[in-house]
Amino acid sequence: MKNKFSSFIDDLQKIITDACEKIDGKSKFKKTHWKRNEGGGGMTMVIENGNVFEKGGVNISKVYGKLPEIMAEQLKLNDVEFFACGLSLVLHPKNPMAPTVHANFRYFETYKDDLLIDQWFGGGMDLTPYYLFEKDAIHFHEVCKQVCDRHDENFYKTYKQKCDEYFWNSHREEARGIGGLFFDYCRPNKKMSINDWFLYISDLGNSFLDSYVTIIERRKNLPYSPENKKWQEIRRGRYVEFNLLHDKGTLFGLKTNGRIESIFISLPPKVQWVYDFNPKKNSEEQMLIDVLKSPIKWV
C-alpha cells in the first residue's frame, strides 16, 4: 500500500501541476527536492506571480523513521517507527473573486520491531472564497458528494461535518471557508479494507481538478477593484491565523522537522491585518462572514 499510494500521489502531482500551468498561461512550477535528516524527504512544486495563481504549492512528502516523541505521546505509543506520505496543495489565486483551495491526501503506517502495527488514510479538500458565489460552493460540494456516494452513502454527510468542525477559527468563531471534506484515521474495518480506502481517496484525488477547474475558469478574469483586493488580503490573514494557530498538518510538519519553506507554502503571498475591520451592512463582504459564522448545507 505504501508503494501503491506513493506512486499514486507522484502521478497526481504531475497531473495537477500540468493542469494549473495550463490554466495560468504564464508561470511555471518550480521544483525543489529536499531531504529530511531523520529519514525521507519530499518534492515541493511552487508557482508564483502567475496570471491566475498569485502563489500555490503542490507538495509531496514521504517521511519515515522513529516516531517523534510528541506524536508518540499523542498516539500513546512507545518506541515505534513510522512512515507517512502525502500530497498537500494550496492555490491562492490573484483574483479576489476566485477562491483559495486546499487539498490533502495522506497515508500513515506505524511499526514495532519492523512489523506493521497500524495503517490509515486521511485527507480531504476545502474551499476558501473571498466573495461568495453560491453556484461555486454548490459545484464544489457536489463533486465531493458524488465521490463519497460512490464508496459509502454516509461518507459525505460525515466528512462534510468533520470539515466544518476542523477548519474552524475558534478564536474568531467563524469557519476558514465554506468547507468540503475532511477525514482521518481511516483504518481497515468490516466494511472497508485498506484497499477500499485507497480506492476512495484516489477517487477523490482524481476528482480534485473537476471540483476546482470549473470554478477558477469562471472567476479568473472577473473585474475587481482595489477594495476587493484589500478584502482578499484581510481574509487571507484569517487563513494565516488558522494555519499557524490551529492546523494539525502545519504542526505535524514542524514537529517532524519537515522543510519549513515547504510547510509554509500554504501561507498566502500578500496579507493585511487592519485593526477592527468590519464590512458594511448587507455588503457582499458581510454576506460571506454570515455564511462563515454558521456553515451551510450546500447539497
Next chain:
Amino acid sequence: MKNKFSSFIDDLQKIITDACEKIDGKSKFKKTHWKRNEGGGGMTMVIENGNVFEKGGVNISKVYGKLPEIMAEQLKLNDVEFFACGLSLVLHPKNPMAPTVHANFRYFETYKDDLLIDQWFGGGMDLTPYYLFEKDAIHFHEVCKQVCDRHDENFYKTYKQKCDEYFWNSHREEARGIGGLFFDYCRPNKKMSINDWFLYISDLGNSFLDSYVTIIERRKNLPYSPENKKWQEIRRGRYVEFNLLHDKGTLFGLKTNGRIESIFISLPPKVQWVYDFNPKKNSEEQMLIDVLKSPIKWV
C-alpha cells in the same frame, strides 16, 4: 500594588501615545474600551496609516476572575482566582529602515478563598529591525542596561539572555529581532520586595521612550526602495510566525478570552510570504540574518 501598578500603566499609556502622535505628525490613536465577559476589560489605543507609524497599538488590559483551566494546570493550581493587568505595545513603522518595537509591563495576582497567595511582575522590551544599524542596537541595549543597573547589577545580563531565548523562532533557528530584556515571575524575595519590583518595572516603563524615540527619529525619514519595503514585509512574516506559533502573551490572551482585535494588534499591517526568499551574499539583508542566527552582546 494592584491599584498602584494599574494607575502607573494608565499614565504610561497616555505618555507614550502622546509622544507617538507627536512623532507621527499625522495620525491619532483611536481608543476602544472593551469588556471581558468573565471579568475586567481593557483600553486599546491604535494608530494606523500615519506618516511614521504604519500600525501600532498601545493597549491596557485588566482582567480577573476564575483562573482559566489551561492556566490552572500549567501553574498546578486548583480553584483559584486571578487578577492580571498590563500594558502591551507594538509599533510598526512604515519606513523599513526603522525597527519595530515591542514592550510589555504586567502584574499578576492569584487568590484562594479571597486571600492573596501569589504575586509577580513580568515584562520587557525588544527591538526588531529590518535593516541593522549597530548604533541603534547599542543605544537600545544601553538604555536597558542603565535601567537594570539602577536596581541590580545582574539583571541586565540575566534578562538580556532570557530575551534572546524567548524571542527565538525555533522553526527558523533565528531570533525575532535583536533582543532587549525579558523577565517573568518576579516575586518578592530576600533582595527585592514587591515594591522593589514595582520600582524596577516602572523605571523601565518610564525609559521606554528614551530607548525608542532616538532611533525612530534617526530613521523615520531615510530614503528607501520598493525592494527595501518588500524585505520589510517578508521579515514581518517572521514576526507573525513568532506571535502565532510561539508567543505566550498571544496564547494567554486567546485562552483568557481576551478581545481578539486587541490581541492581534501586534500583527503587522502588510505582510508577504515569498517562497524560499534568500538575500544575496554580503547584502545588508544577509547581514541582518547573520546577526539573528547568533545573538550578539551589544553592550
